[in-house]
Every structure is written in structure tokens, then in C-alpha cells.
Amino acid sequence: MNQDTSGKEFAPWNDASEKPLITFKNVTKKFGEFVAISDLNLDIYAREFFALLGPSGCGKTTLMRMLAGFEAPTSGVIELAGQDIAAIPPNKREVNMMFQSYALFPHLNIWDNIAFGLRREKMPKDQMEARVEEMLRLTKMEKFARRKPHQVSGGQRQRVALARSLAKAPKLLLLDEPLGALDAKLRQDTQFELMDIQESTGTTFVIVTHDQEEAMTVASRVAVMDHGKLVQVDTPDVIYETPNSVYVADFIGDVNIIEGTAEANGDSVALTWTEGQPALIGSANQPIAKGASAAMAIRPEKIAISSEKPTDRTNVLQGKVLDIAYLGNISTYHVQLDNGTVIKAQIANTRRIARRNFTWEDPVWLSWTDTAGIVLAV
Amino acid sequence: MRRFSWFNATSLTIGFAFLYLPMLILVIYSFNESKLVTVWAGFSTKWYGELFRNEAFLDAAYVTLRVAIFSSLLATVLGTMAAYVLVRAGRFPGRTLFSGMIYAPLVMPEVITGLSLLLLFISLGLDRGVLTIVLAHTTFSMCFVSVVVSARLASFDQSLEEAALDLGCTPFEAFRLVTLPVIAPAVISGWLLAFTLSLDDLVIASFTSGPSATTLPIKIWSSIRLGVSPEINALSTILIAIVATGVISASLISKRAAMQRDLDSKT
Numbered sequence: 067m068n069q070d071t072s073g074k075e076f077a078p079w080n081d082a083s084e085k086p087l088i089t090f091k092n093v094t095k096k097f098g099e100f101v102a103i104s105d106l107n108l109d110i111y112a113r114e115f116f117a118l119l120g121p122s123g124c125g126k127t128t129l130m131r132m133l134a135g136f137e138a139p140t141s142g143v144i145e146l147a148g149q150d151i152a153a154i155p156p157n158k159r160e161v162n163m164m165f166q167s168y169a170l171f172p173h174l175n176i177w178d179n180i181a182f183g184l185r186r187e188k189m190p191k192d193q194m195e196a197r198v199e200e201m202l203r204l205t206k207m208e209k210f211a212r213r214k215p216h217q218v219s220g221g222q223r224q225r226v227a228l229a230r231s232l233a234k235a236p237k238l239l240l241l242d243e244p245l246g247a248l249d250a251k252l253r254q255d256t257q258f259e260l261m262d263i264q265e266s267t268g269t270t271f272v273i274v275t276h277d278q279e280e281a282m283t284v285a286s287r288v289a290v291m292d293h294g295k296l297v298q299v300d301t302p303d304v305i306y307e308t309p310n311s312v313y314v315a316d317f318i319g320d321v322n323i324i325e326g327t328a329e330a331n332g333d334s335v336a337l338t339w340t341e342g343q344p345a346l347i348g349s350a351n352q353p354i355a356k357g358a359s360a361a362m363a364i365r366p367e368k369i370a371i372s373s374e375k376p377t378d379r380t381n382v383l384q385g386k387v388l389d390i391a392y393l394g395n396i397s398t399y400h401v402q403l404d405n406g407t408v409i410k411a412q413i414a415n416t417r418r419i420a421r422r423n424f425t426w427e428d429p430v431w432l433s434w435t436d437t438a439g440i441v442l443a444v
Numbered sequence: 445m446r447r448f449s450w451f452n453a454t455s456l457t458i459g460f461a462f463l464y465l466p467m468l469i470l471v472i473y474s475f476n477e478s479k480l481v482t483v484w485a486g487f488s489t490k491w492y493g494e495l496f497r498n499e500a501f502l503d504a505a506y507v508t509l510r511v512a513i514f515s516s517l518l519a520t521v522l523g524t525m526a527a528y529v530l531v532r533a534g535r536f537p538g539r540t541l542f543s544g545m546i547y548a549p550l551v552m553p554e555v556i557t558g559l560s561l562l563l564l565f566i567s568l569g570l571d572r573g574v575l576t577i578v579l580a581h582t583t584f585s586m587c588f589v590s591v592v593v594s595a596r597l598a599s600f601d602q603s604l605e606e607a608a609l610d611l612g613c614t615p616f617e618a619f620r621l622v623t624l625p626v627i628a629p630a631v632i633s634g635w636l637l638a639f640t641l642s643l644d645d646l647v648i649a650s651f652t653s654g655p656s657a658t659t660l661p662i663k664i665w666s667s668i669r670l671g672v673s674p675e676i677n678a679l680s681t682i683l684i685a686i687v688a689t690g691v692i693s694a695s696l697i698s699k700r701a702a703m704q705r706d707l708d709s710k711t
Contacts, residue, residue, distance in 0.1 A: 136606055156609040169607035172704070173625040182621075186612030216707040234611070 076286060077301075078111035085148070087112040087238065087270055088133065093142035095128055095294075102128040103139070104294040112237075115264050115271045117281035119317075120291035126274045129291075130240050133272065134163045147237065157186075162236040166243040168227035170215040176226050177202075177211040183234045201229040204263060221252050228260075232267060241273040245280060257283045278318050282306065290314050306365075308351050312442050315363035320398075322369075322409050328360035328441060335441040337362050340405050347380050348439030364439040369411035371399055371424060372431050379433040385409065387428045399424065401432055467684060474677035481672045491678040501679060504663035508643060510574060511659060515581035516638035522582065523589025523638070524631055528619075530590070531597040549587045557584055558651030565652065572654030580652040581642040588641060589634035592698070596630035599705070629701030633694035640690040643683070 078084040086109035095103040102125045110116045118126040131137040132144060135156030143150050151159060162183070170179050180201050184194045202208045205225040210218050215226065224244065231239055244260070245253045261284050264271045275281050281288045282302040289299040290313075298310045309315035312323060324346065326339030335354055336345040339362070348362050376382060388408060389400035392415075399411045411432055424430055474492075478485035495501060530543050549557060561580045562572075570576055604626065608618035624631070646661040653662060660683065664676055 134606075134610060136609075156606070157612045157614060161610075163607070163610050165603045165607055167601055167603050169601065169603040171604060171607075171622055171626075182608075183611035186617070216704075230607075230611070 076113070078114070079109065079287065084111055086110060087114075087147060088272075089143075089145040090129075091143040091145070093132070093139045093144060095125075095132065095137060096140045102294050103132075105142070106294070106296060108289065108296060108299065110270065110272065112270050113268055115261065115273070115284055115286045117285035117288045118272065118274045118291060119278060119281040119288050120276065121317075122276060124291040125294040126276075126291050127242065128294075130163075130242055130272065130274050133238065134161055134240055135159050160234075160237040161240060162231040162234055162238075163240040163242065164227050164231040164244050166246055168215075168223050168247075170223060170226055170230070172215055175212050175214050176207060176218070179215065179226055180230045180233050182230065187234065197233060201233050204232070204266075205229040220247055221256065224248060224256065228263070232263070232269065235267075236269065238270045238272065241271060243275055244273065245275075245277075253280070254283075260284055282318070290317060308440060309363060309442070310351065312361050312363065312444060315440070315442065320366050320410060320412075322362075322364045322366065324362045324364070324407070324409075325444065326360060326362070328354040328358050328443075329356055330354075334436055335360070337441055340407075343383070343405075344380070346439065347436040348441040349437050350441040352443070354441060354443050359444050360441050361444050362439045362441050364434060366398060366410040366412040367396075367414075368438040369409065369432050369434050371401070371411050371413060372433065373423065373428070375431050376433045380436060381434045381439070383409065383432045385430060385432060387424055387426055387430060390424075390426065399430075401430060470677055471681045471684070474674065474681040476674055476677075479674065481674055481677065491674040495675050495678045498675065501660070501663060501675070504658050504660045507574060507577075507657045508660040511577045511581060511649075511657075512639050512642040515578045515585060515642045516635050518578065518582040519586040519589050519638040520631060520635040523586040523634060524593050524627075526586065527590040527594035527597055528623075531594050531600075532602075546587055546590055549584045550591070554584075554645075554647040558648040561648065562651040571656075572652060573657045576652045576654070577649050577657060577659065580648050581638075581645060584645075584648065585638035585641045588637050589631075592634040592637065593627060593630050596627045596701075600626065629697050629704075633698045633701075636690045636694040636697070640687050640694075643687060643690075 078086075088108075088110040090106050090108040093103055093106045094101070104125075106129070118129060120126050128137060132139055133146075135151070135154065138152060144152065146159070146161065170176075171182065174182065177198060180198045181194060184197055189197070198211075199208075202211055205228055207222060207225055207229060210222060210226075215223055218226070224247070228244070241260075245256055248256060257280060260271075264284075271284075273281070273284060282305075285302060287299060288302055288305050290297045290305065292313055298305060298314045305314060305318055309318065315321045316323065324337070324339050326337040326346070328350075329336045329338065329345065331345075331347065333349070334347050335350045336347055337360060338345045346362055348364070354360055370376070375384075383403055385401040385403040387399055388402040391398040391400070394415070396412050396414050399413065401409050401411060403409060409432055473481060473484075475487050475489060476484055477488040477490070526546055530539070530546065533539070558580070561576075561583065565572060565576050565579075600623070604622050605618050608622040609615065613621060644661065645659075646665055649659045650662050650665075653659060658666075660679070664679060667673065667676060
């Protein structure tokens with residue numbers, strides 16, 4: 067997705083010689099007694115599309131507002147391009163923000179909204195006009211330049227807000243739940259547009275969202291937050307395939323969590339989880355002590371369903387179909403095991419629905435490979 | 445209540461008659477030919493002519509207009525500032541006290557406001573005249589302005605100001621270029637309200653005016669004690685027209701602004 071011109075993968079976070087654009091050093095933010103951000107360290111690199119993801123109240127918006135200058139850290143240092151920005155007021159920062167409510171000025175037309183920031187920096191008239199036209203073209207809003215914000219649709223307003231925040235060519239663009247007000251279809255289209263614009267302008271984007279799909283779609287790296295702390299910062303595929311905790315596994319996508327006791331088994335880890343059933347085999351990305359309580363996270367799409375017992379796999383469980391959720395492209399089967407545990411398994415509907423193999427109450431076998439499940443310390 | 449029944453029609457008629465019959469009679473008699481106020485002798489506009497030749501009334505009208513203009517402008521500035529602080533400054537010690545105190549003059553008996561201002565001016569050694577009436581009118585009409593403006597500010601999306609700061613405005617520029625234009629309808633209707641209140645006021649003006657400055661309501665009041673003249677009817681009719689225009693435009697402006705806000709918030 068993010069590739070530079072040489073075709074090499076874009077991964078400055080793996081390159082020790084790269085200097086980060088933004089650095090959080092031991093940043094803490096308190097509102098009275100409430101700790102919104104707790105001793106946080108984070109590097110964000112130039113040209114990244116960085117997503118802050120977490121439930122509401124996890125501190126992601128506070129983190130963004132500190133970058134914009136609307137909040138100051140209680141302790142710690144935030145650097146932008148090597149410079150401590152604590153003393154710089156919002157109007158002097160080379161950072162612009164796209165607000166959740168869009169915050170378009172209702173008394174100005176779209177052209178003047180986009181020109182607003184340029185007028186403040188006293189840009190020459192012809193240069194400013196060219197820049198506004200360029201922004202209108204970029205966001206495909208040329209035809210609506212003379213309209214007032216309330217005379218265009220929600221999606222168009224979102225684009226005007228983006229154009230206005232990009233007009234000053236900031237070093238860093240902050241996006242606060244930018245697509246929250248759009249419906250699902252428009253949201254998807256706009257996500258791809260955002261990515262195109264981010265790549266064509268080469269601006270660093272930091273996006274705040276509570277929508278994990280959105281974060282996965284647009285971001286080069288995702289930071290999963292909880293209670294003012296970073297839980298995991300990684301590329302979307304790493305976050306999805308090798309979450310570092312049950313919290314991340316559970317927050318990102320659909321997952322089955324099976325709790326038990328860990329036992330080392332060569333390269334992999336065995337998990338004893340219930341009496342009378344063989345241990346489950348999975349991989350672990352950090353060492354887990356023998357006998358420690360642990361949980362296996364297994365994605366529903368990695369579980370196969372069959373009517374015959376598979377012979378080539380060790381992770382095999384029997385149960386009966388409790389529920390089927392038909393979602394068009396895929397179906398999710400809720401399978402109840404003998405001990406009452408319900409496991410979700412997904413099957414892509416490559417055939418027409420009339421030819422479905424399993425139905426309610428059918429006895430089925432669930433199976434997955436030794437590397438499909440991740441064993442995590444609890 | 446969907447049908448317009450006889451009962452509804454009657455209530456409406458009685459209600460409006462109660463409110464407007466006195467004024468209607470005054471307006472009708474202002475066009476009376478006769479010198480006797482209560483005897484109708486045919487249509488004429490001569491009392492309006494007489495009125496404009498009456499120096500004392502014209503002087504009083506000039507004083508009233510000056511007082512209304514200056515006090516309403518001053519009240520608009522102070523009332524808007526007060527509203528801005530109360531809505532925006534967040535929690536500061538004494539905030540509740542302040543917001544309660546700003547509304548107190550709304551319910552305070554005018555006699556008391558007038559008397560206390562009189563005492564203040566005397567102790568300051570201020571000669572009573574146009575200046576003291578302006579100050580007194582500013583005092584009570586700024587609360588009305590601040591009520592109207594703070595209602596608008598409360599529904600104002602604060603991220604608009606943050607966006608202005610973000611795009612390079614100083615806090616004052618953000619207020620001037622974004623906040624003020626957006627709340628302008630409320631400020632204007634507050635100003636119109638202050639203007640009409642000042643035009644109307646008798647009680648506070650009579651406490652704070654001096655021999656050098658008499659406002660129109662005081663003039664009317666004192667000449668009525670010598671007997672109602674048709675001139676007074678004509679003058680009152682003009683005042684009713686001015687006040688009605690002011691109040692109606694204030695409410696139209698705020699209604700239009702509310703409609704505009706609905707449009708803005710519509711997705």
C-alpha cells in the first residue's frame with residue numbers, strides 16, 4: 067500500500083537512521099485527578115498515515131489535541147521535527163486539523179473557507195487563488211466553490227474540511243474521526259480518497275478513530291490505545307495476525323478467545339483448556355512460562371468446518387451448529403462444543419446459498435492449523 | 445385543537461382586545477380633529493403638525509434618541525462581553541454568582557435600580573443629564589443583551605473557534621472573524637432590544653435625569669398631569685410605531701438566524 071518510488075516498502079520505523087517527525091517523550095496528561103495519557107512514548111515518521119485507535123475515553127483525542135496545541139501535556143515533551151512544541155500556540159504550529167464536526171465557517175462560502183488559513187499568513191493574492199483552486203480540484207469541489215457549507219451534502223462538507231486543512235500545506239495533518247458522520251458506502255469511498263490524497267501530497271496524517279476497519283484500511287501503522295496507554299503499535303497486518311495481548315486481539319476484528327494453561331511444545335505452545343479434550347497447539351510471539359494461564363486467540367476465518375473428522379490436523383473439535391449469520395459474502399457459524407463453549411467459524415460463500423452444506427443442529431468438526439492460533443499470556 | 449372553533453375565535457378576540465384596545469383608541473384619537481380628546485370630530489393629521497412645531501417635545505425627542513443610541517451601543521458591547529465570558533471562560537471561582545448577578549437587574553424593581561443609581565451619581569458628584577441617563581440605561585439593558593447573546597453562544601460549536609486558531613488566527617482574530625459574524629444576529633437583536641427599552645423607560649430616567657435633559661417619556665408623563673392633549677396622542681402613536689418596529693425586527697432577526705442554524709446543522 068505505502069510504497070516509495072523505488073518500489074521498496076515504506077517502513078521508516080524499521081530504519082534506525084530515520085529521524086521521526088513527531089516524538090512523544092514520557093508524556094502524561096491529567097485533567098484534575100483523571101489521567102488521560104499516562105507516561106506515553108511514541109515516534110511518528112514523515113509521510114506516515116498513522117492511526118490512533120481505541121474505545122472512547124482511551125485518550126486518543128487528547129493525544130491529538132496536544133499535537134494541535136489545544137491541550138498542553140502535564141509532564142513530558144512533544145517534539146515536532148526535533149523542536150519542543152509546548153510553548154508554541156496553535157496558530158503558530160505547522161499542524162492543521164480536520165475536525166470531527168468539520169467546523170466549517172457557516173458565514174463564509176466554500177472558497178473563502180479554504181482561503182481562510184492562507185489569508186491569515188498574508189499570502190499574495192494570485193498565489194492564494196491558485197492554491198485554493200488546486201485544493202478545490204484535489205477534492206473535486208470546483209463546482210461548489212461559491213456555495214455556503216449548508217448548501218452542500220455531508221460528504222462534500224467533509225471534503226471541504228479536508229481541503230481547508232490541507233491548504234496551508236502543513237507538516238502534519240490531524241484528522242479527528244473524519245468519516246464519522248458519513249454512511250457506510252460513502253465512508254469506504256472516502257477512505258480510499260483520503261489515502262490517495264495522503265500519498266499525492268506526501269503529508270503526514272494522524273487519524274483518530276474508534277472504527278478498527280477504518281484504521282486497518284487507511285493506516286501505515288496503527289496504535290491501539292487503552293486507558294491512556296499504547297497497547298500495541300504496528301502495521302495493520304501485524305496487529306491483526308500477531309496481536310500482543312488479548313485486548314488487541316479482541317478489539318481488532320472478530321476473534322475466539324479460548325482460555326487455558328500453557329505448556330511449551332518445541333517451537334509452538336500447547337494449551338490445555340478443558341478436561342477430556344486434547345491440548346490445542348498454537349504459536350506464541352513471546353515466551354510463556356509453563357503452567358502459566360494463557361489464552362488462544364483464533365480468528366473465525368481460519369477455522370474450517372467439515373462433516374467428517376479431519377485427519378491431517380491436531381486442533382480438532384466437535385460440536386453442533388447453533389446459529390448461522392448470513393452476511394452475503396461470508397457466513398458465520400456459531401458452533402457449540404460439548405462443554406458449552408461457542409466457537410465462531412467463518413466460511414466464504416463461494417457458492418449460492420441453496421447449496422449450503424450445513425444447517426442448524428448439524429454435528430460438525432472444527433479444525434485449524436498449528437500456526438493459525440496465537441497463544442497469549444493473560 | 446385542530447379546528448378553529450367559535451370558542452378559540454372568542455378567546456383570541458378577547459385576548460387581543462385586552463392587549464391592544466387601549467393602544468388602538470389612542471391611535472384613533474391621535475387623528476381626531478377636535479381639541480377635546482374624548483369627542484370625535486372628524487379625521488385630521490393636524491396634531492402631528494402641531495407636535496413637530498412644539499420645541500419642548502422636539503428637544504425631549506432629541507435627548508431620548510441620543511440616550512437610546514449611546515446606551516444601546518454601550519449595552520451591546522458590555523452585554524456581549526459578559527455573555528462571552530460566562531459561556532466560554534469555563535469554571536472559575538464565583539462563576540455561578542456572576543451569572544446570577546447579571547440577570548438580577550431583569551427582575552429588580554425599576555424604582556430600586558433608579559434610586560440606587562441616583563445615590564451613586566450623587567455620591568460621585570456627577571451632574572444629572574444625558575450622561576447619567578445613558579449610564580443608567582446601559583446598566584439595565586446590558587442584561588437583556590447578555591441573555592440574548594449567551595443563548596446563542598451556548599449553542600455555538602466551539603470547534604469553529606478552534607478551527608480558526610488552527611488556521612492561524614490569534615484569539616482576538618478568531619473572535620472577530622468567526623465568532624462575531626456567526627453570533628451577529630443575536631448581537632443585533634440584543635441591540636434593538638436595548639434600544640427600545642431605553643426609548644420606553646420612564647422610571648429609571650426620571651431618577652437619573654436632570655433639569656438639562658428630559659426624555660420623551662418624562663415629558664409625556666409631566667404634560668399629562670396638566671391634562672391629555674391630542675398632541676400627546678400623536679406623539680404616543682409615533683413611539684408605538686418605533687417600538688413595534690424595533691421589537692418586530694429583533695424577533696424576525698433571531699427567527700431567521702434560528703432557521704439558518706437549522707440549515708447549518710442539517711446533514
